[in-house]
Amino acid sequence: MELNLKGKKVLVTGGSKGIGKAIAEAFIKEGAHVGIVARSNTELLQAKEELGVLTYPKDLGKHDQRVQLMSEFMNDFGAIDVLVNNVGSAHGKGVLNTPSSVFGEAMELNFITAVHLSQLASKLMISKGGGVILNISSLYGKESGGLPSYNASKAALISFTKSFSSEVIKNNVRVIGIAPGAIFHPNKEWKRRLERDPDFLKKYAREKIPAGRLGKTEEIGNVAVFLASDKASWIVGSTISVDGGQSRLNY
Template identity: 65%
Template structure:
C-alpha cells in the first residue's frame, strides 16, 4: 500500500529504543525525513548511526527544552508534518505507596510534555493547513492494570487527543492516538523479569493476552505510519487499541 509519506518531516519523541525507534524506522522506510529526541546521548548516537536520523538531546520535562527542540527541528527541516508524542515512563507503585511527586513526574513526562509539543507543532501546522499529531498512550489509559500514576497520565493523554482533534481538524490537522498493550523490546524492565523467571513472557502472554504472545514494536509502528497517511483521513480524535486482545474493554 502506498502511504504517500515521502518527503514528510516527522519528529518522534523517545525515539532511541522500543516503540519510538520502530516508529522512526517505519517512517524512514516510507521515505519520510525523521528527527528523534531523547535524553541519553549514547542512545541517540547509536540510533543516528543505525537509522541515519537527525537527533536532538533534550529533556522533555523542561519547558524551555521543548521549545528549543521545536525550534531546532524547524530550522533543520523547515516544517513539521507529523509529530509522534511517544516519550514516556512509569513511576511509583500502588496509590498509597506512591508519593505525590511521582504522580507529578508522570504527568509532566507522559502528558504535559505532549500537550506542550502539540501546541508548538499545531501552531506550525496551522500555518501550512496540514499535519498529523499521534499520541502514544496505553491500554492502561483506558482501564486499570499499570501503575496508577502511569494510568492517570495516559488517560489524560487520551482525553487530550480527543479535545485537541476537535480543535484542529478544521485546519486539516488530524490528532489521533495509539494505545499499545504489552509490547516486547529488550529494555531493562523486561530483561530483569526474564532473569528472575526465564518463562515470564510465556506465562504473561498465556495469562493476559488472548493472542498468546506479546506484541512487537513493528506492529505498533505499522499502525503509526498508517494513521499518519492519507489512507486514515477519516480517523480523527480516536485512540486505537493495538494489543492482541489484551484489553478487557470492548472498544
C-alpha cells in the same frame, strides 16, 4: 499500499529505542525525513548510525527544552508534518506508596510534554495547511493494570487526544492516538522480569493476551505510519488499541 509519506518531516519523541525507534524506522521506510528526541546521547548516536536520522538530546520534562527542540527541528527541516508524542516513563508504586509529587512527575513527562509539543507543532502545521499529531498512550490509559500514576497520565493523554482533535481538525490537523498493549523490547523492566523467571514472557502471554504472545515494536510502527497517512484521513480523535486482544473493553 502506498501511503504517500515520502518527504514528510516527522518528529518522534522517545525515539532512540523500543516503540519510538520502531515508529521512526517505519516512517523512514516510507521515505519520510525523521528526527528523534531522547535524553541518552549514547542511544541517540546508535539510532543515528542505524537509521540515519537527525537526533536531538533533550530532557523533555523541561519546558525550555521543548521550546528549543521545536526551534531546532524547524531550523533543520523547515516544516513539521507529523509529530509523534511517544516519550514516557513509569513512576512510583501503588497509590498509598506513591507521593503526590511523583504523580506530578508522571503527568509532566507523560502528559504535559505531549500537550506542550502539540501546541507548538499544531501552530506550525496550521500555518502550512495541516499535519498529524500522533499520541502514544497505553492500554492502561483505558483500563487498570499498570502503575497508577502511569495509568492516570496516559488516561489524560487519551482524553486530550479527543478534545484537541475537535479543536484543530477544522484547520486540517488530525490528532489521533495508539494505545499499545504489552510490547516486548529489551528494556530494563522486561530484563528484570526475565532474570527473575525465564518463562515470564510465555506465562504472561498465555494468561493476559488472547493472541498468545507479546506484541512487536514494528507492529506499532506499522499502525503509526498508516494513521499518519491520508489513508486514515477519516480517523480523528480516536485512540486505537493495538494489543493482540489484551484489552477487556469492547472498543
